[in-house]
Amino acid sequence: MSKIQIYDTTLRDGTQAEDVHLSTEDKVRIARKLDTLGIDYIEGGWPGSNPTDQRFFQEIQNYALNHSRVVSFGSTHSTKKTPENDPNLDALIKSRTKAITIFGKTWDVHVKDALRTTQERNLEIIYNSVGFLRPRVEELFFDAEHFFDGFKANKEFALACLGRAMEGGADILVLCDTNGGTTPMELCRIIQEVQASLPEARLGIHAHNDSETAVANSLLAVDLGAVQVQGTINGYGERCGNANLCSIIPSLELKMGYTCLPENNLSLLTSTSHFVAEVANIGAFHRQPFVGKSAFAHKGGVHVSAVRKNPRTYEHIVPEEVGNKQRILLSDLAGQSNILFKARQYGFQLDKDDPFVLDLLSKLKDLESQGYEYAVAEASFELLLNRTLGRARKYFTLDSYRVLESKSDKKDQPFSEATVMVRVGGLQEHTAATGKGPVNALDSALRKALEKFYPTLAEMHLVDFKVRVFAINDSGTYSGTASRVRVLIESADHNAQWVTVGVSFNIIEASRQALEDSLNYKLFKDDQAKLTKAIKEAEQV
Incomplete structure (x- = not known):
């Protein structure tokens, strides 16, 4: 050559x-x-x-x-x-x-x-x-x-x-x-x-x-x-x-x-x-050929079904040749093949006739019709998958929260305070915290309530926070300031990074959902790591 x-x-x-x-x-x-x-x-x-x-x-x-x-x-x-x-x-x-x-x-x-x-x-x-x-x-x-x-x-x-x-x-x-x-x-x-x-x-x-x-x-x-x-x-x-x-x-x-x-x-x-x-501090272009995150991503159910049988049906090269990888996405376009593929990624061998698959597919389509985006928020999907299977613990319950915003002088920055009531097991914690903005205050209050029960939450930190506004409602008219919003939160600890999602007409509520999923995912992965370690130690004995 x-x-x-x-x-x-x-x-x-x-x-x-x-x-x-x-x-x-x-x-x-x-x-x-x-x-x-x-x-x-x-x-x-x-x-x-x-x-x-x-x-x-x-x-x-x-x-x-x-x-x-x-x-x-x-x-x-x-x-x-x-x-x-x-x-x-x-x-x-x-x-x-x-x-x-x-x-x-x-x-x-x-x-x-x-x-x-x-x-x-x-x-x-x-x-x-x-x-x-x-x-x-x-x-x-x-x-x-x-x-x-x-x-x-x-x-x-x-x-x-x-x-x-x-x-x-x-x-x-x-x-x-x-x-x-x-x-x-x-x-x-x-x-x-x-x-x-x-x-x-x-x-x-x-x-x-x-x-x-x-x-x-x-x-x-x-x-x-x-x-x-x-x-x-x-x-x-x-x-x-x-x-x-x-x-x-x-x-x-x-x-x-x-x-x-x-x-x-x-x-x-x-x-x-x-x-x-x-x-260069420039966001990667996901749809860039060969090397983009979406270059070998498959969303439609028909495509996924074919790719699972033979990747050549919808991929012009083998992704690994350029150091990329195949991705199967989840959305309202997803079919059973998408669910089966993702379930196997997380260790679940399911059959296409399993009622669970149809149940999860129905939930997924309903949530995505509301604005949830699981193609990018795979941590939220993994939690949804395990909750539907009944394999995820309930680490805590947020009974109520309140976020207050106030400003006393034109020269002052707004003052943000959040109060939460959280139950862990049979115990209830009622805490408050201030922050730089309402989301930071809510995050601080949740951590303050939970870290005494789950100290490893101190290891995680925010990497990115994105808000998408759906200005057009289901009837095709503009919603103005009453629009629904989607919040994507990317979090990380010393082992991994993950993205969670929340959707609501209220930006604080959407943020709360994504924050809660992020905290739950951290605890869920910690449990998985402990289980894996225990199995290895038992095998050695």
Whole structure:
């Protein structure tokens, strides 16, 4: 199988996305993760443009990368300077990377309006810049900026720019669809004309996603002979983003027969995608192909029935090949197959004719019609499953609660207080607590009442809190401030994370439901852990 060079520009082009901000430390962490994945080239940034990138190239020297080669990025020299006295080229050399990428203008509009120079001078700048760097670096790539737009506007000039870069000694000519507006049909025609004009050139592709074609254009370029693909993890980048390497890499390896990563490393792709999203502090895109949480999720009963018999019926690859996994969801679309699958996940071997299955399915559809969402709140579903089976203890009963909100002065923050009456066994606890907001006050009061009975509740903490408003009621009219709300609470302890759900016209009541489920789930899992430990100890005896 042919090897395709994977060139990651998350640390440079990816940071041009409006919601991506990476510190030097963040960049180092991501670079090391990309090295573990087996990316060939990691573009660290533009050392001549900002202090963060300058520090990155200094700091990365302290780490021994096992596979990846770090690349510094910059432009051809200024129109008013020579290569020898250009600070940008000097910064590239001082970055001490074994590979350098420089970009040059190949669209006559940019030469005239951005550089304000002549086409002849631009060709000279490209040749001189590449020629100056050639003996000073092991690998040298030329990014032909706006190449496809330039080709469509002035084919002869765009090709001349590539020719001069090739004469200067560039190892690979990277064709850039910088504005992201080139269609796959145009791209194929243009690449074929480039190959006819420069048959000895080794080509790369750098596509942007403004027309939602970046991945398709990248795959087509490889099919036509490109040896290097540039892109970013999760498709991060300016405007609509860059070509998404999380889609390109598995497509090339699993569907087109190319080699991109070291053997067996493709299974690291999903964890790498999530790691980069976490470091960038951006929520993962669940519907992202290959690596998204929903990429192999099945909700409809007919789909689930088929997938249980043969996953190929509704999955285009084996999820584990990219480090992902199959998920069966629960909703008002669920059938018996969904229930049976989820029950087996939790250790219950049930038959489709079991009255329990029909009972649980009926409850599930009724609750989801009210707004409950068990596809994401699997902890609440696991409790519902065990309660319906009669296998979950009743750890406590919340007899009543009261939440008070008050504000005495315009300058003061609102004052929140919650009072609860809780029964554990035959004992009743009546406690109160204040908090930063009504939900925090209610949470504090519940914990205050319960922790003397269940000390392990002190281990858990809130991770996330989401509120969804259903502004349109069942009759199709707007409910305004009387709308029903769904609250999702994500909690965690030192072993796991879990999500619970509550629904009501009252946001406090919806929060109470989700909080109560969260506390019950923690206690339920603790009991399961104790039982598992006791069984193991008995087996050892």
